[in-house]
Amino acid sequence: MSRQRARSDIADPALADQGAARIGRSERSMPVLRAIRAGFAEKRPLTGLTIAACLHVTAETAILVRTLTAGGAQVRLAASNPLSTQDDVAAALAGQPEVTVFARRGVPPTEYHQHVDAAIGAGPALVIDNGCDLSVALHTDHKELAAGVIAGCEDTPTGVLRLRAMAAERALGYPVVALDDTPTRRLADHRHGTGQSCVDAILRSTNILLAGRTVVVAGFGPVGRGVAERVRGMGAMVVVTEVDPVPALDAVLSGYRVLPMTEAAPLADVVVTATGNRDVVRGEHLAALRSGAVLANAGHFDVEIDVRWLREHAVDVRSPRPAVQEFTLPGGATVSLLAEGRIANLGAADGNPPAVMDLAFAEQALTVGWLASRDRLPVGVHRVPSDVGTEIATLELDGLGVRIDDLNADQRRYLSAWQGSWEA
CATH class of the missing domain: 3.40.50.720 (NAD(P)-binding Rossmann-like Domain)
Structure with missing residues (x-):
C-alpha cells in the first residue's frame, strides 16, 4: 500500500480514512453502479487493460473507478479540474493497489498538465476523458502512444465538440464514444x-x-x-x-x-x-x-x-x-x-448528487465494458449503443421500485406493420 501511495501524487495519504467514509456515503445512493460492479467482478471484462482517466476526483468517481478495477482494469486517474478534486477521496483511491492517482486540489496549470501526462504514462489501452484534455495530450505530446489506444470515452459536451473538430481535421487517432449524447444523460445528468x-x-x-x-x-x-x-x-x-x-x-x-x-x-x-x-x-x-x-x-x-x-x-x-x-x-x-x-x-459545491452520477457512471462503465469486448470501432466519434441507455434506465427504475407496462404481441405487430388496416 505504501508503494502505491508513493507512486501517486496526492495531497495527504492520512486523509484516506476520511475519504473512504465519504465514498461509502455516496455508494449507498448508487445502486445501479453497484449492480454493474457485481457483474464486472464475476466476468472480469477488463482484465489486463490499463485505463487512463481524466475525471473530477470525487466520491462518485471513486465508485466508477472501483467498478472498473473490479472488472480487472488498472486505472491511472488524473483530475479534470483542479478545483473539483476532493483530496480525501484521492487519498482513499491511492491506497487501492490497482489505482494510481495524480490529483491535488488547487494545483496550478503546469502541475495539472503534468498530472494528465502522468495518467497517460507508458500508454493506456482505454481512455476516459472529461473535457478532452487527456485526449488532446495524447494526440499532441504523446502521438506515439495514441496508436495503441483501443478506444476512448468523452464525458462532456465541450469535450465532444473538441473531438469532432479533431475528427473533421483527420487528427483523431482512435475511436471515441460520446457519452454525453444520450437521452438518459441529457435528462438525468445535465x-x-x-x-x-x-x-x-x-x-x-x-x-x-x-x-x-x-x-x-x-x-x-x-x-x-x-x-x-x-x-x-x-x-x-x-x-x-x-x-x-x-x-x-x-x-x-x-x-x-x-x-x-x-x-x-x-x-x-x-x-x-x-x-x-x-x-x-x-x-x-x-x-x-x-x-x-x-x-x-x-x-x-x-x-x-x-x-x-x-x-x-x-x-x-x-x-x-x-x-x-x-x-x-x-x-x-x-x-x-x-x-x-x-x-x-x-x-463551489459538491457536484451532482450521487443518484444522478449513478446513472452517468453506469453508462460509462457499461460503455467501457462494451468497447473492451468487441472488435475495434472505426476511428471517429460514435454514439453510445442504444441498449446501454435502456439497460441503465431499467436498472434505475427497478432500484426505485417503479414498474412500467410491457407491449403485448398485438401492440408490437401494430407498431412494426405498414400494410393492412390500421383501424380498430
Whole structure:
C-alpha cells in the first residue's frame, strides 16, 4: 500500500480514512453502479487493460473507478479540474493497489498538465476523458502512444465538440464514444443533476435570496433548462440568452423572456453560463452589470466569462466567502465570481448528487465494458449503443421500485406493420 501511495501524487495519504467514509456515503445512493460492479467482478471484462482517466476526483468517481478495477482494469486517474478534486477521496483511491492517482486540489496549470501526462504514462489501452484534455495530450505530446489506444470515452459536451473538430481535421487517432449524447444523460445528468448542483453552488457560496431577483441563463440546452427551471421555482425572474433559434423558441414557448446578452446583462442579479462556448459574457456585458451581481459558469472550462477582463479592470479584489471573488470596478460597482469562473457546481459545491452520477457512471462503465469486448470501432466519434441507455434506465427504475407496462404481441405487430388496416 505504501508503494502505491508513493507512486501517486496526492495531497495527504492520512486523509484516506476520511475519504473512504465519504465514498461509502455516496455508494449507498448508487445502486445501479453497484449492480454493474457485481457483474464486472464475476466476468472480469477488463482484465489486463490499463485505463487512463481524466475525471473530477470525487466520491462518485471513486465508485466508477472501483467498478472498473473490479472488472480487472488498472486505472491511472488524473483530475479534470483542479478545483473539483476532493483530496480525501484521492487519498482513499491511492491506497487501492490497482489505482494510481495524480490529483491535488488547487494545483496550478503546469502541475495539472503534468498530472494528465502522468495518467497517460507508458500508454493506456482505454481512455476516459472529461473535457478532452487527456485526449488532446495524447494526440499532441504523446502521438506515439495514441496508436495503441483501443478506444476512448468523452464525458462532456465541450469535450465532444473538441473531438469532432479533431475528427473533421483527420487528427483523431482512435475511436471515441460520446457519452454525453444520450437521452438518459441529457435528462438525468445535465438537466436534473447539473441544474440542481449549479443552483446549490450559487446558494452555498453567496447565501443569496433568489426570489424576486433576475437570473440570466446563457444557453438553453439541457443544463440551461435545468438551471432555469429551478431558479424560476424559487421565485426568480428568468431571462434566457441564446444563439440558436430552436432552443430560443423553446425557451419562449416555455414561458421565459429571451434577450441578447447586451440587453440582458443590465437586468441581471445573477448570470449563469451554460453554453460550452467562449466569450459568452464579455467586457461590455460585465461593465453593464448591476452592482452586486453574481457570475457562475456551469460549463467545463473557464472561458465563458471573461475573467481576464475582470482582473485587468478591477481596482480591488477580495474573497469574502469560500469560492467567491468579489471584484470592485471603477466607479465602485462590485461583481462576484464563483469558483474563478470554472465549473461552479464542483468548484463551489459538491457536484451532482450521487443518484444522478449513478446513472452517468453506469453508462460509462457499461460503455467501457462494451468497447473492451468487441472488435475495434472505426476511428471517429460514435454514439453510445442504444441498449446501454435502456439497460441503465431499467436498472434505475427497478432500484426505485417503479414498474412500467410491457407491449403485448398485438401492440408490437401494430407498431412494426405498414400494410393492412390500421383501424380498430
